[in-house]
Amino acid sequence: xxxxxxxxxxxxxxxxxxxxxxxxxxxxxxxxxxxxxxxxxxxxxxxxxxxxxxxxxxxxxxxxxxxxxxxxxxxxxxxxxxxxxxxxxxxxxxxxxxxxxxxxxxxxxxxxxxxxxxxxxxxxxxxxxxxxxxxxxxxxxxxxxxxxxxxxxxxxxxxxxxxxxxxxxxxxxxxxxxxxxxxxxxxxxxxxxxxxxxxxxxxxxxxxxxxxxxxxxxxxxxxxxxxxxxxxxxxxxxxxxxxxxxxxxxxxxxxxxxxxxxxxxxxxxxxxxxxxxxxxxxxxxxxxxxxxxxxxxxxxxxxxxxxxxxxxxxxxxxxxxxxxxxxxxxxxxxxxxxxxxxxxxxxxxxxxxxxxxxxxxxxxxxxxxxxxxxxxxxxxxxxxxxxxxxxxxxxxxxxxxxxxxxxxxxxxxxxxxxxxxxxxxxxxxxxxxxxxxxxxxxxxxxxxxxxxxxxxxxxxxxxxxxxxxxxxxxxxxxxxxxxxxxxxxxxxxxxxxxxxxxxxxxxxxxxxxxxxxxxxxxxxxxxxxxxxxxxxxxxxxxxxxxxxxxxxxxxxxxxxxxxxxxxxxxxxxxxxxxxxxxxxxxxxxxxxxxxxxxxxxxxxxxxxxxxxxxxxxxxxxxxxxxxxxxxx
Numbered sequence: 001x002x003x004x005x006x007x008x009x010x011x012x013x014x015x016x017x018x019x020x021x022x023x024x025x026x027x028x029x030x031x032x033x034x035x036x037x038x039x040x041x042x043x044x045x046x047x048x049x050x051x052x053x054x055x056x057x058x059x060x061x062x063x064x065x066x067x068x069x070x071x072x073x074x075x076x077x078x079x080x081x082x083x084x085x086x087x088x089x090x091x092x093x094x095x096x097x098x099x100x101x102x103x104x105x106x107x108x109x110x111x112x113x114x115x116x117x118x119x120x121x122x123x124x125x126x127x128x129x130x131x132x133x134x135x136x137x138x139x140x141x142x143x144x145x146x147x148x149x150x151x152x153x154x155x156x157x158x159x160x161x162x163x164x165x166x167x168x169x170x171x172x173x174x175x176x177x178x179x180x181x182x183x184x185x186x187x188x189x190x191x192x193x194x195x196x197x198x199x200x201x202x203x204x205x206x207x208x209x210x211x212x213x214x215x216x217x218x219x220x221x222x223x224x225x226x227x228x229x230x231x232x233x234x235x236x237x238x239x240x241x242x243x244x245x246x247x248x249x250x251x252x253x254x255x256x257x258x259x260x261x262x263x264x265x266x267x268x269x270x271x272x273x274x275x276x277x278x279x280x281x282x283x284x285x286x287x288x289x290x291x292x293x294x295x296x297x298x299x300x301x302x303x304x305x306x307x308x309x310x311x312x313x314x315x316x317x318x319x320x321x322x323x324x325x326x327x328x329x330x331x332x333x334x335x336x337x338x339x340x341x342x343x344x345x346x347x348x349x350x351x352x353x354x355x356x357x358x359x360x361x362x363x364x365x366x367x368x369x370x371x372x373x374x375x376x377x378x379x380x381x382x383x384x385x386x387x388x389x390x391x392x393x394x395x396x397x398x399x400x401x402x403x404x405x406x407x408x409x410x411x412x413x414x415x416x417x418x419x420x421x422x423x424x425x426x427x428x429x430x431x432x433x434x435x436x437x438x439x440x441x442x443x444x445x446x447x448x449x450x451x452x453x454x455x456x457x458x459x460x461x462x463x464x465x466x467x468x469x470x471x472x473x474x475x476x477x478x479x480x481x482x483x484x485x486x487x488x489x490x491x492x493x494x495x496x497x498x499x500x501x502x503x504x505x506x507x508x509x510x511x512x513x514x515x516x517x518x519x520x521x522x523x524x525x526x527x528x529x530x531x532x533x534x535x536x537x538x539x540x541x542x543x544x545x546x547x548x549x550x551x552x553x554x555x556x557x558x559x560x561x562x563x564x565x566x567x568x569x570x571x572x573x574x575x576x577x578x579x580x581x582x583x584x585x586x587x588x589x590x591x592x593x594x595x596x597x598x599x600x601x602x603x604x605x606x607x608x609x610x611x612x613x614x615x616x617x618x619x620x621x622x623x624x625x626x627x628x629x630x631x632x
């Protein structure tokens with residue numbers, strides 16, 4: 001099917017290709033990406049834009065001896081295909097298949113397992129310094145997108161890199177910026193000069209010569225340097241990097257393969273930290289992705305001809321994200337103090353409508369989760385009620401800010417943790433399995449988890465209207481289809497659980513997304529003659545201690561179920577309560593995810609594999625009961 005792509009089994013195969021074959025390879029990779037991701041879903045638009053960057057880097061470098069460090073990994077699909085994973089690429093993001101991100105367990109060409117932004121320059125600089133100390137000669141390249149570059153960690157790394165004399169190449173993949181043709185022509189001309197080996201040798205020799213002139217030499221050098229920078233600042237939009245101590249080259253056309261190869265090849269032979277600014281088109285080569293790059297940034301399976309999503313027949317109902325969006329809009333309408341904060345995820349967290357309705361009360365701080373939380377602390381200190389919507393996995397980056405700037409001050413900041421629990425195909429870098437463990441031990445923090453979308457709305461209103469200090473609400477990705485219930489959602493009371501069935505030989509305590517699977521399991525058990533008290537705990541912190549004591553007077557067997565890591569999780573909180581209260585003779589069976597990084601795969605598949613679907617829960621409880629531990 002593919003003339004050139006089928007002959008590429010490793011980056012070494014690129015070295016023998018002609019210019020025309022390299023261009024054809026880029027075209028074929030794009031066709032393969034679109035065809036595959038249309039079936040599996042994935043991060044299509046970023047990877048389409050970065051095809052030439054991947055080809056150029058592997059053409060110019062001697063990988064895996066030379067190192068490429070990708071930021072996030074959204075743009076690394078072509079890299080995977082070029083590094084011996086072409087045939088397996090069809091399994092991307094599927095259970096047992098390739099990861100959707102660079103993964104150290106998958107290939108020696110992947111230096112780091114990554115899925116979070118703003119990390120590549122720090123990692124690459126560390127690699128480069130380790131190389132220098134070891135006396136090695138391999139080259140190190142960091143590839144970072146314009147969205148990741150605004151993150152505090154990336155800026156800290158740039159600042160550090162600029163103050164070293166370490167050879168490091170940074171490729172800034174900029175798919176947002178545009179420049180006028182005249183400025184582009186000037187900077188292309190200047191770039192030819194700046195990367196020319198003869199110019200750089202003369203530049204370095206003259207620098208040394210001028211500095212050696214007694215008394216006036218260093219002054220003359222500084223004056224010449226200022227003149228050079230003044231001229232460059234008029235023509236090149238990269239003086240920030242120059243001021244940080246990096247040599248700036250660009251902007252260049254990041255989708256012009258031959259220009260990229262020439263620039264990268266020359267830049268690799270320059271000394272010190274170099275930044276090449278490459279302008280790329282997100283979604284390049286596939287019209288629907290070029291027209292709607294945000295929709296194809298991370299996409300579900302779609303129809304190649306139309307670009308329309310292939311929605312499964314069962315995918316009906318309102319998602320938790322949609323429910324959050326509706327709830328905050330209703331609350332904000334009546335409460336002018338409510339503000340919304342997110343970190344480059346306004347669409348993903350459901351805040352787009354809020355942004356349109358209340359632009360003065362909406363803040364997207366970019367890929368800067370630490371700043372988002374401390375910024376929200378400032379809003380709260382000023383009398384507002386900030387609702388911070390961030391994915392659970394990304395809120396990990398704000399751990400110190402949550403402790404130091406929010407909880408220590410006991411400020412009324414509402415943290416809404418979307419994608420808590422298993423997220424599916426994005427895998428271990430994106431699963432939100434650690435939030436219970438990293439939040440529940442922090443003083444002043446209140447933590448809730450809704451069983452369904454209606455309960456999420458009630459909890460958000462309660463968090464805004466009734467709570468005074470820090471509050472976290474964790475909820476899963478997608479939809480929960482709850483069984484038909486006649487009653488409305490019970491009112492939320494601070495620290496109080498919802499008892500769903502009262503009498504039983506054992507008590508099942510479920511929290512959040514595990515409530516309905518636990519209810520289904522209780523039904524399966526009832527059909528086999530095992531009765532249980534089913535409790536929707538609602539609050540992870542504080543626990544409903546009064547209810548736990550009452551249940552402990554009737555049964556000595558508790559099964560605690562959570563969609564989170566067991567180590568330090570909700571089940572641990574229940575066990576700690578019984579120990580603290582000196583309630584003896586109680587057996588607690590905890591069900592959740594083990595203390596390891598969980599692989600990627602569809603959520604139902606992973607829940608089943610770890611015994612957290614209804615049948616798995618029922619089977620585990622039957623094992624407990626078979627040991628005679630279900631009744632006094």
